[in-house]
Amino acid sequence: MNLHYQEYGDKKAPLLVFLHGGGVSSWMWDNQIHYFSHFHCITIDLPEQGKSNLTEHFSIQKSAQRINDFIEKIANGKTVTVIGFSLGAQVTIQMLSLNPNLVDYAVINSALVRPNSFFKKMIRPSIKLTFPLIKNKSFSKLQAKTLYIDEKYFETYYKESSQMKPDTLIRILEENMSFEIPNDLNKATGKILVTVGEKEKAVMKKSAKDIVSSNPNCTGIIIPRVGHGIPLVDPAFFNQMVEKWILEGTLPREVITR
Numbered sequence: 001m002n003l004h005y006q007e008y009g010d011k012k013a014p015l016l017v018f019l020h021g022g023g024v025s026s027w028m029w030d031n032q033i034h035y036f037s038h039f040h041c042i043t044i045d046l047p048e049q050g051k052s053n054l055t056e057h058f059s060i061q062k063s064a065q066r067i068n069d070f071i072e073k074i075a076n077g078k079t080v081t082v083i084g085f086s087l088g089a090q091v092t093i094q095m096l097s098l099n100p101n102l103v104d105y106a107v108i109n110s111a112l113v114r115p116n117s118f119f120k121k122m123i124r125p126s127i128k129l130t131f132p133l134i135k136n137k138s139f140s141k142l143q144a145k146t147l148y149i150d151e152k153y154f155e156t157y158y159k160e161s162s163q164m165k166p167d168t169l170i171r172i173l174e175e176n177m178s179f180e181i182p183n184d185l186n187k188a189t190g191k192i193l194v195t196v197g198e199k200e201k202a203v204m205k206k207s208a209k210d211i212v213s214s215n216p217n218c219t220g221i222i223i224p225r226v227g228h229g230i231p232l233v234d235p236a237f238f239n240q241m242v243e244k245w246i247l248e249g250t251l252p253r254e255v256i257t258r
Contacts, residue, residue: 004051008033008041014079017071018043019088021110021229022172023147025050027156028085031235036243040078044070046091048168050160058168059089060175064094067100073188078130081105081246083193085231087172090179093211096190097182103190105246110196110228113181113207120177124170129168148229185214193245194220198256199227212258224257 006026009016016039018029026043027050033041045052046063054150056062071080071123080103089111096106133139140158149157192215198206205222212220223230223237231238237252244250 001066002052002055003047003053003066003070005070007045008043009037009039011040013038013040015039015071015075015081016041017067017080017082018090019067019082019084020044020046020050021086021088021147022049022176023143024149024157025052025160027153028232029042030153032083032239035239036234039081042074046088048164048171051071052162053168056173057110058175060090060094060179063091064098067091068095068099071102072099075102079104083107083109083242084111085109086228087176090176093179093185094182096188096192097184100184100187101189103188105190106164106188106192107245108192108194108211109230110200110204111179111194111207111211112176112204113179113210114141114203115178115180116203120174123173123177127166127170127173131169134164134169135162148227148232150232181210181214185211186216188215188217190217192218193242194218195230196220196222197226197228197230198222198224201228204228209258219251220258221251222258224254224256237247 016036020026020028025045047055048057082092082103090110092106092108140161144154144157156190194208194211196204208220212218226233241252
């Protein structure tokens with residue numbers, strides 16, 4: 001696979017694949033990697049992002065196919081779990097649609113599946129106008145705060161943001177704003193946990209509801225008191241929730257099941 005990836009944990013254990021959100025890369029999963037050391041963990045930098053910044057142009061479709069092919073080569077009969085956040089969650093949905101029998105468990109965290117043609121049209125002129133601000137540290141710190149990125153990871157976030165080309169950012173945002181549920185998601189046979197934060201925008205909650213309705217194997221939950229970024233906001237809660245759901249099929253009492 002031409003995408004950058006790293007392996008952690010016990011290579012004989014069940015497989016956990018982590019897919020990051022837009023604007024960040026695999027470092028967002030550091031707290032998960034440490035917690036799930038008893039699993040075979042793999043983090044992947046999506047095209048044009050992180051250490052995959054010199055690979056092919058980003059698209060959700062191509063990313064999903066590349067990662068599916070990679071998993072097929074390394075799974076060796078293991079139980080496969082894919083955990084995607086935001087942009088990575090959209091890639092996860094596409095993966096399930098392209099190969100419905102490959103993934104045993106999927107965590108789809110904060111995936112947008114309601115396209116907005118108006119906002120898509122505004123992306124290119126807006127980015128061309130505001131892109132120079134990305135290299136402004138004060139502006140980047142404000143952006144980092146909205147993504148729940150703390151001081152520990154800010155310099156990494158700022159470095160990656162500063163290196164990104166405007167056309168790359170436009171491509172990523174256009175893909176994100178255009179994505180909708182693929183026709184074959186209903187064929188996915190694995191168990192799917194769909195999560196959204198209580199403080200997220202209405203369109204994100206509606207998207208979560210749409211995903212749950214698209215496949216009978218889906219369980220949807222609203223996580224109280226958080227917005228867009230639960231793996232970063234409260235990694236301990238997120239990690240324990242995911243582990244118990246995979247191993248025991250249970251969920252925390254405080255979440256709202258839908």
